[in-house]
Amino acid sequence: MVIRINGQDVEIAEGAAIEELLAQRKINPKSVVVEYNRRILKPQEWREAILKEDDSLEIISFVGGG
Numbered sequence: 001m002v003i004r005i006n007g008q009d010v011e012i013a014e015g016a017a018i019e020e021l022l023a024q025r026k027i028n029p030k031s032v033v034v035e036y037n038r039r040i041l042k043p044q045e046w047r048e049a050i051l052k053e054d055d056s057l058e059i060i061s062f063v064g065g066g
Contacts, residue, residue, distance in 0.1 A: 001013075001014050001051075001052070001053045002053065002054070003051055003052075003053070003054065003055045003056065003057060004054075004055070004056045004057065005057045005058075005059065006057070006058055006059060012051065015050060015051075016050070016051050017046065017047055017048065017049055017050050017051070018034055018036065018041065018045075018046040018047075018049045018051065018057070019046040019047045019049075021051065021057075022034075022046070022059075027059065027061075029043060029046070031061055031062045032059050032060060032061050032062070033059075033060045033062075034046065034057060034058070034059055034060075035057065035058040035059075035060070036049055036055065036056075036057055037055055037056055038056070
């Protein structure tokens, strides 16, 4: 199935949760915020948020510096 991640169409396995998607993409869950269909989710919600065709994700990374 196809979803949109940060503005790009991406093919993913059907039935995947956001938590699984982050793990598959080797994204550190402690350093990102996830917006799912225009709603920012708490990390505790990532396991239950099952992705569906045409969903939209924005994954925003924290970057430190000084």
